[in-house]
Amino acid sequence: MGVGYQIEADGLLYRVVDDVxxxxxxxxxxxxxxxxxxGPIVSVPLLSADLPKLSLRVADGGLIAGAxxxxxxxxxxxxxxxxxxxxxxxxxxxxxxxxxxxxIAATFPVQETPVVMRRKPxxxxxxxxxxxxxxxLSGAVVSSKNGKTPxxxxxxRFRHAAGVTVSSLSFAATGPARKLTVEALSxxxxxxxxxxxxLASGNHLQIGDAVxxxxxxxxxxxxxxxxxxxxxxxxxxxxxxxxxxxxxxxAPSAATTLARSSDAGDGVLTLVAALSDKGIVxxxxxxxxxxxxxxxxxxxxxxxxxxxxGVKSLELLCSAAGFTTGDQPWFPQYSDSxxxxxxxxxx
Numbered sequence: 001m002g003v004g005y006q007i008e009a010d011g012l013l014y015r016v017v018d019d020v021x022x023x024x025x026x027x028x029x030x031x032x033x034x035x036x037x038x039g040p041i042v043s044v045p046l047l048s049a050d051l052p053k054l055s056l057r058v059a060d061g062g063l064i065a066g067a068x069x070x071x072x073x074x075x076x077x078x079x080x081x082x083x084x085x086x087x088x089x090x091x092x093x094x095x096x097x098x099x100x101x102x103x104i105a106a107t108f109p110v111q112e113t114p115v116v117m118r119r120k121p122x123x124x125x126x127x128x129x130x131x132x133x134x135x136x137l138s139g140a141v142v143s144s145k146n147g148k149t150p151x152x153x154x155x156x157r158f159r160h161a162a163g164v165t166v167s168s169l170s171f172a173a174t175g176p177a178r179k180l181t182v183e184a185l186s187x188x189x190x191x192x193x194x195x196x197x198x199l200a201s202g203n204h205l206q207i208g209d210a211v212x213x214x215x216x217x218x219x220x221x222x223x224x225x226x227x228x229x230x231x232x233x234x235x236x237x238x239x240x241x242x243x244x245x246x247x248x249x250x251a252p253s254a255a256t257t258l259a260r261s262s263d264a265g266d267g268v269l270t271l272v273a274a275l276s277d278k279g280i281v282x283x284x285x286x287x288x289x290x291x292x293x294x295x296x297x298x299x300x301x302x303x304x305x306x307x308x309x310g311v312k313s314l315e316l317l318c319s320a321a322g323f324t325t326g327d328q329p330w331f332p333q334y335s336d337s338x339x340x341x342x343x344x345x346x347x
Contacts, residue, residue: 083099121266121308121309122332128297128318131345134344140296140301140343147274152305154214154292156262157233159264168254168276181226192227196221196226201218205217206245258270262282267306313332314332
């Protein structure tokens with residue numbers, strides 16, 4: 001930038017600056033990548049930034065960029081670094097944020113690593129029937145053949161980072177059968193039972209029937225009659241009369257770690273090594289949680305598994321006593337919120 005000086009014209013003084021060099025150029029470039037396919041995302045994103053005067057652009061192939069007058073947006077770039085953030089929203093994907101770090105005396109455009117966009121989870125559901133007469137089969141187990149991508153009966157409640165330990169185990173029913181005497185709303189961290197005899201802090205309580213069973217750790221009992229305080233909030237609303245049963249986790253039969261971080265609401269895990277027991281525990285400090293594996297069909301034959309995300313495909317197994325196990329590959333259609341896979345089992 002040149003040095004300013006004054007000139008006089010028609011009795012007025014003007015400040016003049018010669019050779020003002022203002023460059024409009026690309027500030028950063030990046031790309032939006034679909035986590036599941038590894039290719040560009042399939043929807044057009046909306047971008048916004050917390051850096052004033054930055055113009056954002058979207059190009060084919062998931063490419064994104066921002067441009068501006070460098071001297072205006074980074075007036076002290078010769079002596080100070082800058083950081084700004086680009087918020088990204090796209091249909092069928094979770095929101096994401098790109099952090100752009102601009103170093104002192106940066107050479108533009110700054111090339112940022114691609115942003116991995118996660119698909120919003122979908123529901124897997126269907127019906128299990130006898131092949132002979134299409135009558136429903138209850139209690140059929142729908143599972144993932146690959147023990148590295150187990151289906152959960154209910155989605156995880158917390159976010160867990162990659163590398164967190166996941167152990168396989170089973171659960172044994174202990175104590176008397178109980179039931180809820182007050183409706184338990186999702187997001188509540190307490191339930192009211194017809195009896196709390198024998199329950200104490202550190203115990204585990206299964207709520208709901210086998211089809212939708214969820215397991216919570218007990219934080220405390222009372223002081224009100226029947227009150228049980230849980231260590232985490234419910235993710236499902238349970239009606240009055242819903243069954244409740246104390247369960248005791250077995251010793252772990254195997255252990256591995258998460259290969260992909262899990263978000264709250266995920267109903268399938270991606271593990272480093274396969275697990276094969278009936279349940280799992282995600283050991284993560286105060287957010288440790290227990291889950292049954294595999295979906296179970298109800299009396300009507302219908303089953304469901306919520307929160308499917310992060311997988312290209314699953315090979316689904318469907319088993320029921322007295323019937324040959326069904327084996328069916330499934331490629332999730334993330335553009336559909338509900339994917340239907342039915343099974344017809346033969347003796």
